Amino acid sequence: MRKLFVLLISIVVLSACAPVHRFTQLRKLPREYSENYSIEGIKAPRSAAHRKPWIVYSDRVENAAYVNPGGRVKSAEVGLLDTFLVIKTKGDYLRLIKYNPTNIKHNRLTQRKKAEYVGWMHRSRLILSPSSITDVQSGLHDKLLTAITDTTAIMQSATYFTTADSLKVFGDPELQNQTGVVGIHAIIYALKHSVDKRSVLVSKTPSLSADKIGEQVIGWVPAVMLQEIGHQVFTGTAFSRVPTLQKTLKYAPMIYPYHTDSTCSFVSGTLEPVIDKKDNHVFNINGKRISYTRGNQIKQELKRINILFAMEQSSRLPEQYPMLLNAIQNLGPFFAGSGESFSYQFGAAVATPRGMETIPLTADYEILIDRLVKMASYVADTENTPLPAWKAMRSALELIGNTPEAVNLIISVGETGEQQENAPSSIVKTLNEKNCRLLGWQLYASNDDKYNNYVLQLSNMIEHYAEYRTKNKRNMILYADQFCRSNLLREAGPNFLMLDYPYASMTQGGFLFPEKGETLPMELFAGAVDSIVTQIKADHQLLSESIDRAFATVGNGKDRLDSLLIATYHLPQGVKPNK
Structure with missing residues (x-):
């Protein structure tokens, strides 16, 4: 009888040593990550969301999980937006299994043997929140606009653009592996910033869903190509009256100026073109010219x-x-x-x-x-x-x-x-x-x-x-x-x-x-x-x-930098945007 008892204890201990065992539980979504507040560490009010499993995503290509937290031995290769469930935490490391919606019922694993173990990953290499960055005071999501915000993008356009209106998107915060493109002047949402603040992981939607993550997340975009536009977007109404501010901005776009030691800058209420296209033209199928203005x-x-x-x-x-x-x-x-x-x-x-x-x-x-x-x-x-x-x-x-x-x-x-x-x-x-x-x-x-x-x-x-x-x-x-x-x-x-x-x-x-x-x-x-x-x-x-x-594509041969831009930034005359 004693031998049988020892054998049973041994089986229980050995099974508990496996990465996923009968005692494994899915970690619940922490309150500090549910809303992704712009100030780190602030907890969201308790809600039903915090009783659901904590789902995280790989934030880059060529990512990896490790056998031990802080170790160097890899346990799995991980790709961009691979989806995981958290089963344990240790310091800044999370222990992960692959996300499988068919193996979850009532927020629990239904069959532990079907769970595919991944390993330990550092929090900094994961998307930890199902939400884009949220303003603490208003509770609204920060909105960004893909736009040219300084002359760097103009002088080094090949680094940032694939075509005149398509911005490069990358699969890593170092901006080394291009994975796609996004249009200029698109409204997007920030999920996280890189450690050096030079790139931002962005999405099309303010909330993420594990089943649609590939459609929602765009990728990493250079920070210099993003303009903050606040938390809300103007919407039109059925009323025929045009908002007064819109008319005002047409002739007085400057909201307020500010000075530093060496420069005088201003905040504008409108997006102004940095490339002068007025000399361009294309031909219709009759062979007649259509100028950029006429277009x-x-x-x-x-x-x-x-x-x-x-x-x-x-x-x-x-x-x-x-x-x-x-x-x-x-x-x-x-x-x-x-x-x-x-x-x-x-x-x-x-x-x-x-x-x-x-x-x-x-x-x-x-x-x-x-x-x-x-x-x-x-x-x-x-x-x-x-x-x-x-x-x-x-x-x-x-x-x-x-x-x-x-x-x-x-x-x-x-x-x-x-x-x-x-x-x-x-x-x-x-x-x-x-x-x-x-x-x-x-x-x-x-x-x-x-x-x-x-x-x-x-x-x-x-x-x-x-x-x-x-x-x-x-x-x-x-x-x-x-x-x-x-x-x-x-x-x-x-x-x-x-x-x-x-x-x-x-x-x-x-x-x-x-x-x-x-x-x-x-x-x-x-x-x-x-x-x-x-x-x-x-x-x-x-x-x-x-x-x-x-x-x-074909009607951009006479693109020029806008004269106001050249004068403002003291650029050499005749400088053309790189194609």
């Missing part, structure tokens, strides 16, 4: 989209108007969700028994809705003065007037057209001149020819302006593979035809029509508007990105 003008024009609702006099408009109004109102969040990438203006021309009612272009969607609501009583009036076909379309085109260059989407709601099958030439001409797109919505269809003519004339308008756009758009296209000679319609749904952009058409347009003796389901209206606006935005985004790409 920027085109990009600004591509951001502007005008949406105009043209409601023709129709027998079914009074009964359909409330449902149309509901559908238009529900489109508000769709237009508000575009952020700063695109700017919209909205207008309308509505045929009523009293004549045409118009709403001039406005950036405030609520003004459009309020005016359309007020028109509801006019639309429902019994008095009826017949109006010519396409009267609302003509009025909507007049609303565009001499507004800044933009794309104008006309959403035509009606029933009947003119007597002939072809569209009025005056309307076709104006559609071409005003850079228009059309979405037609036939309220009701009958066997009468004038109902068929509404659809035929819509199709004719789209066909003509699409052909015109094919020729005109060549002036903005810089890459031949983006050109398409055809403009074919495709069936986007039952009784819904659209130009087949981008596969068999250079532009956008379409129309919906019901079966004979029926009306269109109103639930299709918002989806149709969403589809064509999304196509327009994708088209403009592609053109804008192509301009940026062309000037960053």
Whole structure:
């Protein structure tokens, strides 16, 4: 009996000597690491996060774990962002096993034999917190912007850049092993600083997840290429009023100056260009020159989209108007969700028994809705003065007037057209001149020819302006593979035809029509508007990105350092940025 007892004790002792044994427990996330406060050692308030296992990540390539804490004998080679669980601590060293989510249940190891032991690693070679660096007072995450902050990056551009707008990213704090790139003026978050403060490990998100760590962490970036921008980012609102500070910064960007023994510097509220590109140019597929200034003008024009609702006099408009109004109102969040990438203006021309009612272009969607609501009583009036076909379309085109260059989407709601099958030439001409797109919505269809003519004339308008756009758009296209000679319609749904952009058409347009003796389901209206606006935005985004790409790759031969930069830092005249 005594021998059996000794044998059992020996087995227990020997098993306890293994790196992972029956008594091994996962360490919980320490409070001093849960928020990654900017002041080291401060503990976060207790929360449920501190009852979860402590997950850490390798912070560099060619990392290693060791047999003993502080030892020299390696137990495992470790790569950048390899993920581990902490099972023991000793001074500045952590004992680690590989992270395996299938082997964790209720914050415990489910099968210790499946745990893969790694070894001991020093805290300084690990990402210890699931959070980016956090301000102690506000509790908000520090935000950084990739930007040129001094002349070092300009004079030694090959060290920091792969292309004019792509910054090198490294897999180690010594900045020796490049692992990728990140764009200039990207908002990022700091995870940790190197010991010498010359590099920063950054991420796309303020919080890290073990299952998405490869998508979230960017890598090590030189500290000289990072600009602190505080803890919060400005957000726009639906209000049309532009913030006063934004206007002020345009003519007075200096916030405050400060002096040192040898220099006078200032803090600026705007990012100013350090490279003068105004002498650069590229060629479109017609062989015509596009200057850098004109390229920027085109990009600004591509951001502007005008949406105009043209409601023709129709027998079914009074009964359909409330449902149309509901559908238009529900489109508000769709237009508000575009952020700063695109700017919209909205207008309308509505045929009523009293004549045409118009709403001039406005950036405030609520003004459009309020005016359309007020028109509801006019639309429902019994008095009826017949109006010519396409009267609302003509009025909507007049609303565009001499507004800044933009794309104008006309959403035509009606029933009947003119007597002939072809569209009025005056309307076709104006559609071409005003850079228009059309979405037609036939309220009701009958066997009468004038109902068929509404659809035929819509199709004719789209066909003509699409052909015109094919020729005109060549002036903005810089890459031949983006050109398409055809403009074919495709069936986007039952009784819904659209130009087949981008596969068999250079532009956008379409129309919906019901079966004979029926009306269109109103639930299709918002989806149709969403589809064509999304196509327009994708088209403009592609053109804008192509301009940026062309000037960053082939159209940068005449780059010069900005004259103000040369004067400020007393650089030699004629110095060019290294490519």
